[in-house]
Amino acid sequence: MAKYLLLKHYRGAPAGVNDVPMDRWTPQEVDDHIRYMGEFAERLSATGEYVDGQALAPTGTMVRSDGPGRPPVTDGVFLETKDLIAGWMVIDVDSYDRAVELAGELSAAPGKDGEPIHEWLELRPFLAEPPVAEG
DSSP: OEEEEEEEESSSSOOOTTOOOGGGSOHHHHHHHHHHHHHHHHHHHHHTOEEEEEEOOSOOOOBOOOSTTSOOBOOSOOOOGGGOEEEEEEEEESOHHHHHHHHHHHHTOBOGGGOBOOOOOEEEEOOSSOOOOOO
């Protein structure tokens, strides 16, 4: 089994086919989308392929250490928009091909007018072993 992270982007990724922002959907369309995501997770839980997933708020705070005795929080500085993550799901599957298959299914979640979004999802494998420094 190999773990993969599926990342959903707020913006910055290539546009999906049904690329209408969620704030322009009806309450029913939002409910249908959330239900699809929940049913997808339940189905993968039944097969042992679902690990975890969460939706994320569009705002956040960038944090870093400025050294001993200095405040660690800096707010209002954000990465490029392509790095704004809307949510994520972790799957544990037998192969890369299965991970791609599931990402394609998740991409078809319904959006505006009940039509599939066909959004781009970022598929990232977990490191199997820590990187080794050379030299």
